[in-house]
Every structure is written in C-alpha cells, then in structure tokens.
Amino acid sequence: MPPPASRPIGLTLARTARAVSRAFDARLAEAGGSLPVWLILLSLRTQALGNQRELANAVGIQGATLTHHLNAMERNGLVTRRRDPANRRVHLVELTPAGKELFGRLRETAIAHDRRLRRGLTSAEVASLEQLLDRLHVNVADDDPAVT
Amino acid sequence: MPPPASRPIGLTLARTARAVSRAFDARLAEAGGSLPVWLILLSLRTQALGNQRELANAVGIQGATLTHHLNAMERNGLVTRRRDPANRRVHLVELTPAGKELFGRLRETAIAHDRRLRRGLTSAEVASLEQLLDRLHVNVADDDPAVT
DNA sequence: TATTGTTATACTCTATAACTATA
DNA sequence: TATAGTTATAGAGTATAACAATA
Numbered sequence: 001m002p003p004p005a006s007r008p009i010g011l012t013l014a015r016t017a018r019a020v021s022r023a024f025d026a027r028l029a030e031a032g033g034s035l036p037v038w039l040i041l042l043s044l045r046t047q048a049l050g051n052q053r054e055l056a057n058a059v060g061i062q063g064a065t066l067t068h069h070l071n072a073m074e075r076n077g078l079v080t081r082r083r084d085p086a087n088r089r090v091h092l093v094e095l096t097p098a099g100k101e102l103f104g105r106l107r108e109t110a111i112a113h114d115r116r117l118r119r120g121l122t123s124a125e126v127a128s129l130e131q132l133l134d135r136l137h138v139n140v141a142d143d144d145p146a147v148t
Numbered sequence: 149m150p151p152p153a154s155r156p157i158g159l160t161l162a163r164t165a166r167a168v169s170r171a172f173d174a175r176l177a178e179a180g181g182s183l184p185v186w187l188i189l190l191s192l193r194t195q196a197l198g199n200q201r202e203l204a205n206a207v208g209i210q211g212a213t214l215t216h217h218l219n220a221m222e223r224n225g226l227v228t229r230r231r232d233p234a235n236r237r238v239h240l241v242e243l244t245p246a247g248k249e250l251f252g253r254l255r256e257t258a259i260a261h262d263r264r265l266r267r268g269l270t271s272a273e274v275a276s277l278e279q280l281l282d283r284l285h286v287n288v289a290d291d292d293p294a295v296t
Numbered sequence: 297t298a299t300t301g302t303t304a305t306a307c308t309c310t311a312t313a314a315c316t317a318t319a
Numbered sequence: 320t321a322t323a324g325t326t327a328t329a330g331a332g333t334a335t336a337a338c339a340a341t342a
Contacts, residue, residue: 111156139267
C-alpha cells in the first residue's frame with residue numbers, strides 16, 4: 001500500500017501554524033506581550049486555578065518554565081505572588097492593575113488577529129476547521145506508540 | 149458588533165499545532181533527526197534549489213540559521229558543501245550516503261506520523277482541512293496591517 | 297515522605313549585524 | 320558595489336535535575 005500520495009497534512013499544519021503564530025507573535029510584541037505571557041494572563045483571568053501546577057498545565061508548559069515566565073512578569077509588575085495562608089506551599093498568583101491592563105490590550109490584539117484569520121470564511125467553515133483540528137489533536141494525544 | 153463569541157480559532161490552531169509538532173518532534177528525535185533537519189533533507193531531495201538562500205526560503209528560515217543547521221549536519225556527516233565552479237560564491241549542498249539514509253528513515257517517520265494524524269478522517273475531510281488551513285495561511289500572508 | 301514551587305543549568309531554534317570571499 | 324555565505328553574538332522558550340519550604 002502506498003504512502004499518502006498528497007502533501008502530508010502534518011506539513012501543511014506545521015507551516016500554517018508557524019506563519020499564523022509568527023504573525024500573532026509580532027502583534028503581541030507590538031502590544032507589549034508575547035505568546036506565553038498572553039496564555040498565562042488568559043488562564044489567570046478565565047479559569048479558577050488552585051496552584052501553579054494547574055496553571056502550567058493550562059498553558060501547556062512545565063512548572064519550572066512557568067516560574068521562569070512568572071519571574072519576568074513579576075519583575076515587570078504584571079503579577080504578584082504570595083503564599084496561600086491555608087496551605088503555605090501554594091503561591092497565589094494575582095494580576096496587578098498593570099497586569100489587567102496588559103490583559104485588556106492583548107485581548108484586543110487577539111480578537112483582531114482572530115478576525116483577520118477568519119476573513120472570507122463562513123462560521124460553518126470555521127466550526128468545521130475547529131472540529132477537524134480537535135480530531136487531529138486527539139489523534140496525537142492518545143499516546144499509543146504501537147501505531148504502525 | 150461583538151467579538152467572536154466562540155473559542156478563538158487561532159488558539160485552537162496553536163494548541164493543536166503544538167501538540168502535533170511535539171509528537172512529531174519526539175518521533176523524529178527517536179529516529180535521529182529533528183524538524184529543521186527533516187525539512188532541510190526534504191527540500192534537498194525534492195526540489196531543485198540553486199543556492200542556500202533558496203534552500204533557506206524553502207525551509208522558512210534565515211540564511212544564517214540555515215548555515216547553523218548545515219554546520220551541524222556537516223559535522224554529523226549528513227551533507228557536504230563545495231564551491232560551485234561556475235560561480236564560486238555559491239556553495240553546493242549535497243547529501244552524503246548517510247544523509248540519504250537518514251532521509252529515508254525520517255521519511256518513514258513522517259509517513260507514520262501522517263498516517264496517525266489522519267486516523268478516523270476521510271480523505272474528503274483531510275482535503276477540506278488542508279484547504280481551510282491554506283486559507284488561514286493566506287489571511288496572514290498578505291501583510292496588510294490596516295486590517296481593523 | 298509527598299507536594300509545591302524555585303534555582304541552576306543547558307539545549308534548540310531563531311535572529312541580526314558584521315565579516316569574508318567572489319563577482 | 321552587489322551577492323553568497325559564514326561567524327559572532329544574543330535572545331526567547333523550553334526542559335531536567337537538584338533543592339528548599341511546607342505539609
């Protein structure tokens with residue numbers, strides 16, 4: 001049986017994602033942010049997260065990597081960290097007013113980016129794309145290395 | 149008019165692409181490669197490229213970045229570089245037998261990865277996905293920053 | 297002992313600027 | 320002067336391992 005004759009979908013996905021994320025990165029940088037910072041702010045604002053492990057998980061990075069970003073964000077006055085009195089191992093991460101302001105700006109950036117991405121696509125097409133992407137995600141998520 | 153109410157397609161795209169490319173990276177690493185090395189080998193084998201600038205372009209990186217990878221690949225015995233007698237400014241990049249061997253192995257890896265990605269999708273669905281991704285790509289490619 | 301998070305360190309990919317060799 | 324490529328340097332993002340603090 002022949003290999004898939006057409007252009008591999010993984011290649012198309014990788015190239016599209018790279019182009020799209022570079023464009024988004026550039027916009028975020030103009031607005032004073034970056035992708036990890038945006039994802040961290042977004043997670044903090046839209047999810048109730050009990051600790052940094054959960055936050056790291058929501059963003060899709062390791063705990064130490066999150067610490068790295070939080071250090072920079074704290075240095076830049078975007079977040080504060082303080083011990084949870086109820087469990088002093090846990091650090092409560094909170095947005096400062098500057099952090100909330102940046103969140104607002106980056107949200108505008110993200111909305112504009114998405115509007116641009118959707119240009120010329122019907123909402124049915126976007127929904128279909130989203131659903132197909134989710135299925136790809138599931139296909140690599142179930143880590144069954146025995147797939148030959 | 150309200151912002152897109154649903155989950156931003158850019159976020160779904162970014163998360164899917166990250167998960168998929170991490171899975172692919174892991175497979176490539178097991179096979180002794182990496183994504184940039186695979187893209188370089190693929191370009192060398194499937195396109196007629198006149199010089200390194202064109203090669204860098206095909207891979208989607210800067211010339212200096214390409215040099216960086218070629219240095220490593222040459223160190224590892226995968227490619228050779230020699231001056232083009234017709235224009236001694238140009239360096240002809242050629243695969244060694246070891247380079248061709250690695251190409252073959254990585255191609256198998258890429259094919260298996262793609263087979264896995266496509267699981268449960270009809271070829272019409274894959275075609276539709278590919279076409280939608282291409283349209284997103286076009287939407288960010290035309291760099292018209294005046295899109296509000 | 298287990299859990300939470302930080303520090304130390306390093307790696308990969310990428311880029312820009314300055315440089316060399318050739319035309 | 321212009322073009323092809325390299326070298327030098329740096330920065331962002333990520334990771335693992337060892338550690339400190341707390342439970």
